[in-house]
Amino acid sequence: MDFELSSEQSMLKDSVDRLIAQRYTQEARERFKAEAPGWSRDNWQQFADLGLLGLGFDEALGGFGGSMTDTMIVAEAFGGGMVVEPWLGSVVLAGGILRHADFGGREEAVAALAEGSRILALAHEEEGARYLLSRVSAKADKAGSGYVVNGRKINVIAGDSADTLFVTARTGGGVQDEDGISIFAVPKGHPGVTVEPYRSIDGARYAAVTLKGVELPAAALVGAAGEGFPILEKAVGDAIVALCGEAVGLMEAMLKTVVEYLKTRNQFGGPLGRFQALQHRSAEMYVMTEQARSMAIYAAAMASEPDDRERRRAMSFAKVQIGKSLHFVGQYAVQMSGGIGVTEEYIIGQHFKRSTAMERQFGDTDHHLSLIDLLDRRG
Amino acid sequence: MDLSYTPAELVFREEVRAFIRDNLPESIRAKAGLSAYYDGSDVRTWHKLLDAKGWAASHWPMEYGGPGWSAVQRYIFMEEILQAPAPEPLSFNINMVGPVVYTFGSPEQKERFLPKIRSLDYWFCQGFSEPGAGSDLAALRTSAVREGDDYVINGQKIWTSTAHDADWMFCLVRTDPSAKKQEGISFVLIDMKTPGVTVRPIITIDGEHHTNEVFLDNVRVPVVNRVGEENKGWDYAKFLLGNERTGIARVGLSKGRLQRARRLAELSEVLDGKLSEDPFFRRRCIELEIELKALEVTALRIIDRQRKRNDGKPDPASSILKLRGAETQQFSAELVAEVAGPLGLAFTHGSKAPWQDLAEDDLTAVLGAVPNYFLSRAATIYGGASEVQKNIISKAILGF
Ligand SMILES: Cc1cc2nc3c(=O)[nH]c(=O)nc-3n(C[C@H](O)[C@H](O)[C@H](O)COP(=O)(O)OP(=O)(O)OC[C@H]3O[C@@H](n4cnc5c(N)ncnc54)[C@H](O)[C@@H]3O)c2cc1C
Numbered sequence: 081m082d083f084e085l086s087s088e089q090s091m092l093k094d095s096v097d098r099l100i101a102q103r104y105t106q107e108a109r110e111r112f113k114a115e116a117p118g119w120s121r122d123n124w125q126q127f128a129d130l131g132l133l134g135l136g137f138d139e140a141l142g143g144f145g146g147s148m149t150d151t152m153i154v155a156e157a158f159g160g161g162m163v164v165e166p167w168l169g170s171v172v173l174a175g176g177i178l179r180h181a182d183f184g185g186r187e188e189a190v191a192a193l194a195e196g197s198r199i200l201a202l203a204h205e206e207e208g209a210r211y212l213l214s215r216v217s218a219k220a221d222k223a224g225s226g227y228v229v230n231g232r233k234i235n236v237i238a239g240d241s242a243d244t245l246f247v248t249a250r251t252g253g254g255v256q257d258e259d260g261i262s263i264f265a266v267p268k269g270h271p272g273v274t275v276e277p278y279r280s281i282d283g284a285r286y287a288a289v290t291l292k293g294v295e296l297p298a299a300a301l302v303g304a305a306g307e308g309f310p311i312l313e314k315a316v317g318d319a320i321v322a323l324c325g326e327a328v329g330l331m332e333a334m335l336k337t338v339v340e341y342l343k344t345r346n347q348f349g350g351p352l353g354r355f356q357a358l359q360h361r362s363a364e365m366y367v368m369t370e371q372a373r374s375m376a377i378y379a380a381a382m383a384s385e386p387d388d389r390e391r392r393r394a395m396s397f398a399k400v401q402i403g404k405s406l407h408f409v410g411q412y413a414v415q416m417s418g419g420i421g422v423t424e425e426y427i428i429g430q431h432f433k434r435s436t437a438m439e440r441q442f443g444d445t446d447h448h449l450s451l452i453d454l455l456d457r458r459g
Numbered sequence: 460m461d462l463s464y465t466p467a468e469l470v471f472r473e474e475v476r477a478f479i480r481d482n483l484p485e486s487i488r489a490k491a492g493l494s495a496y497y498d499g500s501d502v503r504t505w506h507k508l509l510d511a512k513g514w515a516a517s518h519w520p521m522e523y524g525g526p527g528w529s530a531v532q533r534y535i536f537m538e539e540i541l542q543a544p545a546p547e548p549l550s551f552n553i554n555m556v557g558p559v560v561y562t563f564g565s566p567e568q569k570e571r572f573l574p575k576i577r578s579l580d581y582w583f584c585q586g587f588s589e590p591g592a593g594s595d596l597a598a599l600r601t602s603a604v605r606e607g608d609d610y611v612i613n614g615q616k617i618w619t620s621t622a623h624d625a626d627w628m629f630c631l632v633r634t635d636p637s638a639k640k641q642e643g644i645s646f647v648l649i650d651m652k653t654p655g656v657t658v659r660p661i662i663t664i665d666g667e668h669h670t671n672e673v674f675l676d677n678v679r680v681p682v683v684n685r686v687g688e689e690n691k692g693w694d695y696a697k698f699l700l701g702n703e704r705t706g707i708a709r710v711g712l713s714k715g716r717l718q719r720a721r722r723l724a725e726l727s728e729v730l731d732g733k734l735s736e737d738p739f740f741r742r743r744c745i746e747l748e749i750e751l752k753a754l755e756v757t758a759l760r761i762i763d764r765q766r767k768r769n770d771g772k773p774d775p776a777s778s779i780l781k782l783r784g785a786e787t788q789q790f791s792a793e794l795v796a797e798v799a800g801p802l803g804l805a806f807t808h809g810s811k812a813p814w815q816d817l818a819e820d821d822l823t824a825v826l827g828a829v830p831n832y833f834l835s836r837a838a839t840i841y842g843g844a845s846e847v848q849k850n851i852i853s854k855a856i857l858g859f
Contacts, residue, residue, distance in 0.1 A: 422837045
């Protein structure tokens with residue numbers, strides 16, 4: 081047992097922390113959001129230069145190596161700065177498809193991702209799916225040697241800037257079955273694909289992707305036909321680890337901001353921080369943050385657990401704790417800031433929007449509790 | 460002990476319901492529902508319709524245009540308005556400045572202001588809070604210096620909701636800087652068109668413009684626009700904040716949200732069936748219903764006690780209503796946001812929604828759900844934050 085970071089990990093942490101401290105002021109973040117893709121290409125190149133875009137990919141594949149713990153370390157720094165670049169969506173989530181599927185052209189794709197020249201996106205969620213990963217109604221019908229895909233995907237992170245979309249569609253099975261889901265690589269601008277970007281509640285850029293009679297060659301298939309679910313599930317597991325890391329970074333930032341605020345905001349002839357009710361609330365926020373940190377570490381360790389049930393349970397465990405902690409820390413960070421806490425301008429307002437979105441991303445607390453229960457019943 | 464409404468009260472409820480149904484303009488009704496942010500003209504239109512019916516100022520004495528209702532009738536009225544949902548008669552006018560003017564104002568002020576306060580020809584906003592005076596309101600520093608028949612006012616107000624719609628502002632200003640902090644404050648009415656008044660928007664986290672900063676730069680206000688005595692403003696402010704707090708729990712609003720959550724849950728699939736059939740979801744809805752019932756009975760108990768005591772003093776127990784009422788407003792807003800689920804993650808801010816599978820009404824509810832939850836966080840901050848309510852209960856009731 082050893083919870084210390086290795087010297088390489090400490091160096092990684094220092095360099096990412098420094099990058100965020102230098103580049104990610106609140107004002108700069110607003111500028112990045114206003115750029116054409118909804119984030120900064122310049123930052124993306126910086127991430128590439130630091131090796132962050134190839135993190136988590138085997139060196140044999142053209143990546144930079146690194147474990148899920150390294151991913152979590154980067155995520156924590158990104159969470160604190162509320163990074164708007166689609167690192168989680170593109171490198172961890174859509175990149176997870178590259179990590180966990182075996183298909184022709186994989187090395188080339190990893191190399192392009194790692195050097196920052198290719199943006200990936202996962203187009204999976206659907207309007208009626210709520211949080212259930214296996215609910216896919218988009219269809220891929222066999223046509224000659226290839227496929228014709230029809231369907232509609234939503235909440236696609238970086239959907240409009242992606243060079244390659246990984247699209248899930250059914251080649252078999254019922255709408256909720258884990259079997260029968262296939263993953264296709266669809267290049268940008270492919271005929272029949274419409275991408276409608278929109279903003280998410282926390283300022284990130286999402287897109288809805290509509291596929292109408294999209295003709296794809298057999299080579300577009302990622303992994304084996306109908307066997308996409310395990311790949312998808314592992315990619316989402318990786319994304320949950322990164323999200324846990326981001327959440328911890330975000331909660332630290334909220335706690336720090338609020339504690340500083342309470343120490344300097346004077347009411348009734350002295351700083352608000354002298355009231356014990358507020359000290360205790362802050363202490364509870366600290367406890368919730370540390371409980372979340374423990375589960376982020378746990379999730380990072382369990383991401384590579386080969387037993388499917390154990391791994392999935394662990395990811396859901398982590399997401400539940402993270403969700404509860406975000407909920408508590410987010411709401412009280414706003415409350416203890418008073419009026420400014422509910423403004424667009426103050427950083428806590430932005431933190432709260434981000435924490436609310438994170439509670440929902442990859443499944444909310446209720447969803448994961450039900451999922452654990454379901455896995456336990458299945459035995 | 461009798462908890463039931465009388466037959467007459469039930470008939471009254473039907474009458475209110477029918478009036479709203481038959482008179483609430485379709486354009487406003489269309490915004491109703493969860494994400495309903497009425498704009499100023501909606502509030503004005505509906506307020507005027509209520510005023511024409513004689514219902515705008517439900518608790519004012521009849522001599523000033525009140526309808527002469529009992530406390531229970533007023534409670535029923537507010538509940539029906541909120542649950543409809545329809546815009547409330549403007550609280551700043553009806554619950555706040557109106558009662559101060561008819562209780563402490565001069566005969567000239569009553570004549571000049573009350574009819575227009577009641578009809579909303581004068582829309583009032585509340586200029587109390589300042590950057591340095593939030594929970595500690597008495598720390599306010601905006602100064603009013605007497606020059607002839609005017610006060611010259613300098614300072615800054617913040618969180619002045621609806622100032623951008625308002626014609627007038629009732630404002631606390633410091634008229635005696637040397638007195639103890641509660642004792643040098645006066646209550647003045649400021650015409651928003653007076654030179655030197657500048658309104659700057661504050662955008663809240665739902666992305667909307669509800670509230671403002673108001674800068675006062677050598678604003679000349681006639682001394683005749685001071686309500687009551689000079690340096691007694693704090694007493695009037697306390698009166699105002701304690702006045703008519705029985706509606707503050709806004710039970711009807713939460714009930715409306717609960718209905719909306721249940722409706723949306725019928726459209727939502729979870730692991731094994733509809734969300735509306737999920738036992739955990741159902742229990743949470745039931746728990747909220749129970750909480751709302753308890754709040755309703757508590758509100759009626761406080762109304763009854765106040766009626767019997769009849770000393771016009773605010774009841775510290777009404778802090779329960781603000782505290783739990785605000786929390787249930789938040790909880791109900793949150794419930795809808797959770798039901799909206801991943802569909803609630805899109806922030807469209809009035810532009811085209813990316814969803815295709817939902818009917819117009821449900822779509823509005825879904826897209827408004829999360830911004831609405833965001834704004835609901837303010838409910839435990841404004842009007843005396845929860846921590847302040849707990850201080851009132853622990854000091855005024857428990858004697859700590
Ligand atoms: C959306 C919105 C609309 C508003 N509209 C108006 C308006 O129209 N007119 C107007 O005049 N004002 C308005 N307000 C202002 C509101 O009344 C103040 O925000 C409120 O009084 C709290 O003050 P503050 O924001 O300065 O917070 P602070 O007083 O700085 O409080 C910060 C935190 O400390 C807590 N705290 C403070 N004192 C204590 C204590 N003694 N013990 C324990 N905890 C404590 C508070 O509860 C809060 O959680 C509005 C506010 C909001 C958010």
